[in-house]
Every structure is written in structure tokens, then in C-alpha cells.
Amino acid sequence: MAEKVRLDKWLWAARFFKTRSIAIAAIDAGHINLNGERVKPARGVTVGDSLRIHAPHGNFEVEVLGLSEQRRSAELARSLYSETERSAEKRKLDQFAKALEPQFDHPHVRGRPTKKWRRKLDALDVHNPNNS
Template sequence: MTRLDVWLWSVRLYKTRSAANKAVDGGHVRLNDAPVKPAHSVVPGDVVTVREPGWERRYEVTQTIQKRVGAPVARTCYIDRTPAKPEYLLAGPVARRDRGAGRPTKKDRREIERLIGADPATSRRAR
């Protein structure tokens, strides 16, 4: 049996053990669909749910380990049962303007709409 936070760190789901500990304490990690504490034991067959912005990742524990191992070995310790990533998370990054550039001009707005393929007639807010 292994502590939940140690297992999350060992299989490389979190970069540090303290990050795994904070995620479990913050309620972002569930074990068998129940909120748990970082010291809760993990056994093979358990399902660990890790919540990220916009979606949840699900892992079935196949092996418990105490030490951090290489990525190829770590992948053998769980089965990824995560459903496909939502379409809106697969989109590219949002375009950002330089700080202090102010609001886009009418010309800038039209160029942005042309780039994203939006219809200029429907993208304006009703006045």
C-alpha cells in the first residue's frame, strides 16, 4: 500500500510531491469518486480522478510504487481511462494583444475576424 500523494508523484502525474499533496488537499483529486486525504492508501484496482480546468483525467491503479521512476516504467503502473479531451480545449491559444496597445481599431477588428473566420455581421453585439 502506498500513500495517494506519493503514488501521484511517483507515476509522474505531478512534478513534486508537495504539488500532489496540495492538489489532494484542494479537492482536485478523488479516489474511487470520493474525496480523500493525501495519506489515504492506494491499492491496485482503485480509480484516481484528477480534475484539471475544463475536464477530468481518470487513471486505474495497476501497481503501487514508493519511489519516483522513469516515465516508461511509470506508465505501467496505471491504465489511462480518461475520455477524449473536449473540443474546446484542443483549439489553439487565444490571440493576445501587446500590453498597452489599447483597444483594437476597426481595421484590427476586421483583420481578427478574417483570421478566425468569423462572420462580421454576426460577431457584433446588438446595440
């Protein structure tokens, strides 16, 4: 019988998620597919399984190369899986597209706008009837 590790523990050990509870929440939300199926957190992962992972830092398609129940260094975590070339290219394109998206945040504004900044925003608002 092949050795198995819980999916939530493996995702945490491979450093896709910062905590096991975040990994469990992602699995329950359907962001993780094991061999093309939606699974539960306690499902066993074996070497050779394929995973599709939708994490906050990107979408990954990986093949499991090793098993671990303990969180180790990032170098050891990367040795637990192999990302497909298609997945790596798609993530690079997504990062490039995100870098090209316009940023509507003012770099000096945190929280509520100041009175001065609010007046500047109101001056730009052409659809505001109070602005005339």
C-alpha cells in the same frame, strides 16, 4: 492484506505532479478523487482503485495497475496506471478546443507594453473617451 502506497507518493511516482508537496496541495484542494470520494494525502492506494485527477496539464480518469513509492522513468510511471478511453478522448477534445481559443497576447510583448505598443492599443480602444 493488500499492499498500499500513500496517495501523494503514488501521484508523484506516476508523474501526475512534479513534487509531493504539489500533489498534497491538489489532494487538499479536492482535485483528486479516489473511488469517487474526496480523500486525504495519507490514504492508501491499492491496485484496482480508480482515480479522478484534475491536474494543470489535464483531467484524467485512471485505474491503478501498479504501486510505487519511488519516482522512476516516464515509461515505468505510465505502467502504474491505465487511463480510461473516455478520459483520453475528453482530454484530446479539450486540447483541440484550447488550440482553437483566440490568443490575445502579442508575441513580442513581455511585461509592460512599450509606449509605441500602448499607442496602438489606445487607437484600437473605441470605448475610451480620451481617444477622440
